[in-house]
Amino acid sequence: MNRETEHSPEVKHSTVKKHSPGKKATLLQKRDRMGYLFILPWLIGFLAFYVRSIFMTGQFSFSALTMDTGGYTLSNVGWDNFIYAFRVHGSFKQVLTSSVLNMMLDVPLIIFFSLFMAIMLNGKFRGRTIFRAIFFLPIILNSGAILDALALSASMMAGGISSAASEVSSSASSAAVDIFYYVQLFQNLGIPMELIAYVVGVVNRINEIISASSVQIIIFIAALQAIPDSMYEVAKMEGATGYETFWKITFPMVMPHIITNVVYTIVDSFTVSEVVDLAYATAFTEFNYGLSSVFSLISTLITCFILVVVCGFLQKRTFYYN
Amino acid sequence: MKYLAKAKKVFRDTDQMKIMLTDVKKMLLTIMRFGILAGVGYVILSPVIGIVVNSISSNKDAYDPMVYVLPHSPTLDKYKVVLERLNYFPTMAKDLLYTLSLMVVQLFVCSMVGYGFARFNFRFKKLLFACVVIMIVIPSHTIMLPLYMTFKSFDPFGLVTLIYGKPLNLMSSTVPMYLMSFLGCGLRSGLYIYIFNQFFRGLPKEIEEAALVDGAGVWYTYFRIMLVNAMPAVVTVAVFSMVWQYNDTFFAKLFLISEDVVISKKIASLQAVIANQEQILDPTIQELYLDAGIVLVILPIIIIYILLQRYFIEGVERSGIVG
Numbered sequence: 001m002n003r004e005t006e007h008s009p010e011v012k013h014s015t016v017k018k019h020s021p022g023k024k025a026t027l028l029q030k031r032d033r034m035g036y037l038f039i040l041p042w043l044i045g046f047l048a049f050y051v052r053s054i055f056m057t058g059q060f061s062f063s064a065l066t067m068d069t070g071g072y073t074l075s076n077v078g079w080d081n082f083i084y085a086f087r088v089h090g091s092f093k094q095v096l097t098s099s100v101l102n103m104m105l106d107v108p109l110i111i112f113f114s115l116f117m118a119i120m121l122n123g124k125f126r127g128r129t130i131f132r133a134i135f136f137l138p139i140i141l142n143s144g145a146i147l148d149a150l151a152l153s154a155s156m157m158a159g160g161i162s163s164a165a166s167e168v169s170s171s172a173s174s175a176a177v178d179i180f181y182y183v184q185l186f187q188n189l190g191i192p193m194e195l196i197a198y199v200v201g202v203v204n205r206i207n208e209i210i211s212a213s214s215v216q217i218i219i220f221i222a223a224l225q226a227i228p229d230s231m232y233e234v235a236k237m238e239g240a241t242g243y244e245t246f247w248k249i250t251f252p253m254v255m256p257h258i259i260t261n262v263v264y265t266i267v268d269s270f271t272v273s274e275v276v277d278l279a280y281a282t283a284f285t286e287f288n289y290g291l292s293s294v295f296s297l298i299s300t301l302i303t304c305f306i307l308v309v310v311c312g313f314l315q316k317r318t319f320y321y322n
Numbered sequence: 323m324k325y326l327a328k329a330k331k332v333f334r335d336t337d338q339m340k341i342m343l344t345d346v347k348k349m350l351l352t353i354m355r356f357g358i359l360a361g362v363g364y365v366i367l368s369p370v371i372g373i374v375v376n377s378i379s380s381n382k383d384a385y386d387p388m389v390y391v392l393p394h395s396p397t398l399d400k401y402k403v404v405l406e407r408l409n410y411f412p413t414m415a416k417d418l419l420y421t422l423s424l425m426v427v428q429l430f431v432c433s434m435v436g437y438g439f440a441r442f443n444f445r446f447k448k449l450l451f452a453c454v455v456i457m458i459v460i461p462s463h464t465i466m467l468p469l470y471m472t473f474k475s476f477d478p479f480g481l482v483t484l485i486y487g488k489p490l491n492l493m494s495s496t497v498p499m500y501l502m503s504f505l506g507c508g509l510r511s512g513l514y515i516y517i518f519n520q521f522f523r524g525l526p527k528e529i530e531e532a533a534l535v536d537g538a539g540v541w542y543t544y545f546r547i548m549l550v551n552a553m554p555a556v557v558t559v560a561v562f563s564m565v566w567q568y569n570d571t572f573f574a575k576l577f578l579i580s581e582d583v584v585i586s587k588k589i590a591s592l593q594a595v596i597a598n599q600e601q602i603l604d605p606t607i608q609e610l611y612l613d614a615g616i617v618l619v620i621l622p623i624i625i626i627y628i629l630l631q632r633y634f635i636e637g638v639e640r641s642g643i644v645g
Contacts, residue, residue, distance in 0.1 A: 031442070031540065032442045032443050033444060034540045035439075035441070035442025035444040037438075038434050038437055038438025038442065039434075039435045039439060039450065041431050041434070041504065041505050041506045042431070042435040042505065042506030042507070042511075042515065043506075044505050044506075045502065045504075045505025045507035046453060046506070046507060048478075048505065049465065049469065049502060049505070049507045050456075050457060050460070050507065052468065052472075053465035053468035053469060053472070054460075054465060054468075056467075056468035056471070057464060057465060060467060060468070072471060117362065120355055120358060120359055123355075125352070125355070129632065132631075133627075133628070133631050134363045134366055134367060135362070136634075137367070137370070137627075140569075141370065141620060143568075143569035143571065143586050143619075144569070144571035144572070144586075145569075145571045145586035145587055145590050146586065146589055146616055146619070146620070148571075148590050149589045149590050149592065150612075150616075152593065153605065153608065153612055206365070207365060210362060210365050267458070267461060270461050271461045271462070271463070276461070276463045279466075280463070280466070283466075283467055283470075289467055292467060296466070296467070299461075299464075300460060303459075303461065304459070304460075307459060
């Protein structure tokens with residue numbers, strides 16, 4: 001008898017009782033309503049900042065906005081801003097397409113790379129702490145202002161050199177290797193410029209991927225540590241090879257976190273993409289607030305669409321341990 | 323001669339051969355592992371090393387073709403000049419105060435909200451938690467214009483006009499950031515709420531039930547018991563929040579926060595300042611000063627990182643974001 005009464009609070013925890021009129025709320029229900037108090041700050045903030053802001057962005061994208069003293073006035077222009085963005089604006093379509101393509105190429109590479117690195121960093125070996133510390137460094141150094149300053153200084157040094165080389169210089173400007181020397185060397189050997197530009201682009205991408213993988217590596221390391229050792233021991237006793245162990249044990253256990261990392265990577269890559277810079281410039285340099293809202297809205301919708309498609313695709317094929 | 327005899331013995335016996343081959347395989351794997359880690363580590367570290375080396379180089383070394391990594395005549399001149407130009411110590415003090423206070427605010431608010439979602443079963447909980455996930459997923463630039471408008475003429479419910487007669491202009495102050503963080507919508511707050519929620523869900527319920535039986539109220543339970551047990555999550559969120567807040571330029575640019583508070587903004591204009599005030603026209607030399615400035619700006623973060631990184635990586639594992 002005692003056992004049953006001990007267990008009943010647990011049962012109540014998992015079901016939300018509907019409040020029937022006329023009956024006073026139980027102690028647990030009263031306690032549950034305190035939950036509202038705990039999340040109250042966030043609820044206010046979410047409604048005031050996010051919900052209202054998204055509504056306003058939608059509103060702005062359908063109108064022409066003029067600032068006046070003490071606020072702004074809106075005048076409805078219907079779909080004009082959208083038509084302008086897609087038909088007339090010089091670079092929006094191109095910037096959008098290149099961001100999306102870059103992202104679709106980078107995301108699988110980042111996931112594979114960070115999983116591979118997490119496996120490398122997982123075992124016990126000498127110098128493990130130092131290597132982990134090094135791999136987490138890009139997050140610390142990823143300051144927008146510093147990157148801007150370095151790019152600015154590199155462009156001041158390079159003057160008017162072609163875009164392929166300047167793309168390289170922004171990431172390798174402080175490396176101890178002089179890229180221009182090698183590029184010119186290969187050019188003088190007679191290798192066509194397109195090939196050199198392609199190789200330089202790939203090398204640049206490697207640098208991008210390594211800098212963007214830190215958080216994913218951390219999550220994968222934590223996920224790998226959560227796999228119980230007993231599984232590996234059983235596999236070894238049953239005679240599984242390393243290859244089989246990876247595909248039958250490690251990979252399935254890590255699959256839920258692949259979805260987490262994919263979501264994080266997609267959102268992260270859009271936050272630093274060129275579309276944001278374009279939207280910012282349109283708003284604050286050209287003062288075309290309606291158009292800028294259209295840019296933000298369209299890129300957000302595309303992000304959400306890609307997320308829904310990718311997550312839906314992955315969820316069906318994911319193995320959940322519990 | 324001894325080794326030759328030993329080798330002959332090994333090659334004759336198949337079991338011994340297998341053992342030797344396994345050892346060789348292990349050694350090759352270790353070499354490959356170190357090779358890959360060292361290679362990727364070099365890619366990550368080389369810009370940092372380049373910047374640090376440049377910052378202690380003298381003007382002579384910049385043009386000396388014999389200098390590969392280490393300068394022949396290192397000097398701290400650049401640091402002295404940059405310290406003055408950046409107005410380093412007062413600005414850094416203000417910036418650290420700003421970052422640390424925002425970090426504390428985020429810790430309190432996000433842990434409270436995470437605890438609320440984890441431990442209480444109220445109506446619409448699932449819907450509201452889905453809103454938290456939406457908050458993580460939506461990039462901040464989507465709402466950048468409305469936020470700018472809201473804080474340019476800040477007038478919630480018309481109350482400000484009642485008191486002051488016209489809406490407040492909160493641009494170029496730090497108030498917007500504090501306001502948003504207090505209301506759970508600061509920089510990456512959704513992620514921290516998610517982390518705390520996952521962590522609190524993993525703690526055993528018995529602690530709370532014991533507290534309830536002993537007569538502790540909900541707030542006492544939260545502050546004295548649950549939060550104290552949440553150290554791994556607290557450390558994780560503290561480090562992430564501090565680093566991202568310190569490096570944030572998006573909100574600093576949007577809300578026009580002054581350079582005296584966000585020191586990284588000064589870096590963007592440092593090269594021009596050096597060019598004009600010190601009358602140095604050579605971009606290569608200017609870059610040396612810029613690198614000294616960068617080292618100074620990232621120094622506090624690096625120090626905190628080195629001190630805390632052990633706790634931090636362990637914290638991520640134990641905080642239950644995964645598993």
